């Protein structure tokens with residue numbers, strides 16, 4: 191596509207685009223392990239008729255949680271109550287239409303460094319308002335009431351939490367100890383990741399080939415040794431790369447450039463061969479630039495869609511060095527830790543309860559206006575944003 195006449199390349203573009211729509215529309219990505227985002231299973235998700243009817247708006251809790259709890263009954267009950275509280279809290283601010291199914295493992299990791307994690311169980315390709323295919327978390331896709339829709343997984347969100355931590359539970363009605371972590375706050379944070387507060391930019395390309403990180407890419411489909419493209423998540427539609435407070439590029443533009451590195455549908459003998467080809471292309475400089483932005487303060491910015499709760503942009507976490515898988519990018523910057531948007535910073539301090547922090551920042555909900563504007567931008571409906579931008583689904 192590099193050196194043909196404009197008409198020929200235009201035609202090729204249309205053919206490739208049409209063909210690719212079909213390919214991508216049939217493949218979804220399952221993430222069975224929220225503790226390791228690089229564990230991906232590419233699955234077919236054929237067109238399915240919508241049989242869901244909207245749940246009553248007055249429903250207090252839209253989250254249906256299945257627990258796999260391997261500790262004592264008393265502790266498991268505390269975990270269950272905390273999940274009900276978190277589900278009610280999110281259901282207050284998002285105008286959900288469909289039940290979100292969550293599967294929770296609560297077991298001892300035998301590693302006190304890990305608190306836990308949650309993520310979308312399936313990501314689904316849909317066409318955003320700018321005609322670009324992006325992956326959407328299933329919990330969000332269900333709210334769009336698409337008919338038909340790509341086949342859903344049985345679960346929307348999978349979560350793992352470490353029973354070996356020093357947890358504090360609100361319902362114990364005792365003061366928090368200095369080393370304890372408020373479980374309610376953590377699961378609220380994690381459920382919001384599962385709803386789609388997540389960038390696709392990461393170091394999986396090199397990580398999966400056991401190479402050190404020299405660049406970042408959006409998520410990609412590599413299936414049966416065939417490359418099927420780099421893709422953003424819907425979150426990335428609003429992510430900008432900044433330098434000295436001005437926009438250098440959008441995430442979408444870098445993704446477009448990286449898709450020029452290797453032609454889609456190219457087959458490789460091994461995954462390593464694919465990585466070598468991407469890294470030896472002239473486009474790799476965009477991956478290197480993305481990495482630099484991800485480790486430089488004030489270099490990543492979420493510019494919300496129009497008509498959301500807050501028109502102010504939000505800096506994303508780009509102050510961690512070296513790049514930290516799971517902590518960099520997919521959080522608000524640590525500069526918001528003492529503001530109403532504290533919930534989605536990458537770390538949670540022990541010895542402080544969610545209620546104390548909400549009082550300190552003087553806000554009415556644990557979900558701050560910046561976080562809400564991000565959820566509204568990706569497509570969640572709220573009272574302030576009753577008509578969010580919705581994607582479309584093209585099927586055969």
Ligand SMILES: [Zn+2]
Nearest residue numbers: 379383521536
């Ligand atoms: Zn997080």
